[in-house]
Amino acid sequence: MIAFLGHMAVLSSSAFAATCGNGPNGFDAWRQAFIKEAPKHGIKERVARNALKNVKYNSKVIRLERNQKSFKLSFEQFYAKRVNNAMIRRGQKLGQTYARIFKKVEKKYGVPTPILLAIWGLETNYGGFSGKMPVIQSLATLAYDCRRSQFFTNELVAALTIVQRRDMAPEEMRGAWAGEIGQTQFLASSYVKYAVDYDRNGRADLIRSILDVLASTANYLAKHGWRKGQPWGPGTANYKVLKKWNKASVYVQTISVMAEKIGS
Template identity: 35%
Template sequence: MIDRRVFSMGLGAAILTACSSSNAPSSATATRMRAVPNAGWDSWVANFKGRAASQGISQTTINRAFQGAGYLPGVVERDRNQVEFKRSLEDYLAIAASDERISTGKQMLQRYNGTLSQIEAQYGVDKDVIVAVWGLESRYGSRRGDVPVVSALSTLAYDGRRGQFFESQLIAAMKILQNGDTTPDNMTGSWAGAMGHTQFIPTSYLAYAVDFTGDGRRDIWSDDPTDSLASTAAYLSRAGWVRGQPWGGEVGSAAANSGTPVAVLQPQNPGPRIAVFRNFQVIKRYNNSDSYAIGVGHLSDRISGGAPFQASFGPDETGLTLEDRKEIQRRLTSAGYDTQGADGVIGKNSEAAISAYQRANGLSVTGKPSVELLRRLGG
């Protein structure tokens, strides 16, 4: 079983960076995702083509794959400047199971209910869990990534920091192209080569992707999410998903009382105590993070009509509750200092808005929320 987290390299909250406006790439970064001439990359590719041929990749496939490909400096920048977001579970869930993500998840569950029911019947994985993975990985397909995968993987393999790993992914991408599942132009994904609605890396795709539509292609790039959703179910099934068993639940809830849990977690104190079952560990095979697995599980519960966690997380180190932080964001935006949303999570946009407000009002510029700031804003 391939652990996708070996590929993702970060804490559980990192998976949400692509889904949060406060972490959206700048226009400068987007520009750096364009291919530029690089003689070293050219030389590396020339040598790689021989290695690819020795592994059964046809010359036709190699030529097609690299036609139009190039060195992407923005990919190297992203790889070297990854930030580990050490968010609290409360903040993580505020993003992972936001009102918007729950609402959209319910819509998607209804829209694709027939297909999801068929997938659930075949693989045994609850359809609301599949939808929740979809929601966290690509915001239900709205952020699948548009970086050319061959260019991204060859850039990272050439760069050398984890060259062997990325070369193995590039070989897998070549095999996908040779199989005819997609074309080089259509093979796009994240800056690190994760693809489709549920962000499969090439080696995971080769091992677990399925053609659920029956059109002869395992098409995770299509606007139709069917093959992606079925492939995620196939992955979780192969990882040991137990049909009919919950992932877990807050201690005292019906889900938590449905059997003997493998563990009881309390990632944040104060905060909910969560009883987890084997399926929690299976979700972690998709992304090896307690926060991620709790996020998927809780989002799946909310999508299917479940209640939020009952235990309070309490105020943070500044004395503010999540609702206090949301109120600060709302009031700043109303005052002309746009925080780009009010989820209660203080990210770059909120810090910039707080700093601008403090500067304009002759206050010490910290960019940090506080009880005093809430009071000044009318809270």
């Protein structure tokens, strides 16, 4: 989730010289300037040009960025809107179905099954819907937009890094409106830093590989200080780690409560 800059793992903070804007006028000029400057940030110009050649300004992305009402709800309202008993039961069933994988992941990273299931369920209903919007287009639009240009420019560079290292092609990268990718909605910068090729097929695939999804999510939490065998409720060290996943308090509390119910 992006509303409170969850999954923050920003790359280079150097700003591109390309000028931001507050509407579609100027986007094409910004795109061309971005492509020319891409090598300064480790992206081959050919990679940037191919990925951005057909990208247009998307006004829908801007509307969604400006209208994030769910995070203004109380915990009770948010939880009722996002979680139900069927989700809890399905999480429990998936925990049994993939028990061997969860056991191996927990042994390596220390993150318990209920936490991974809660995040997986809350983010995309266990991979049921991870978004269909073109990630490169969304990130280019948000990088051009002046409101959070530097943050999303870093995310666009990260997305192009994923393309450059051949984890995914641009057309494969579809996700939520803010460029979140895969079954647990990694930001591109987090993908670059924490995604794991757990199934050892040569690339980290957080869209199709459940093994990569679960291991990468656990790796993210482990690298942010998850303490094996300790509780995760409010006031605990692990609860603080969950805040690294998403800064919205209602979201973190929902992960915590949902995990408790899945594990009960």
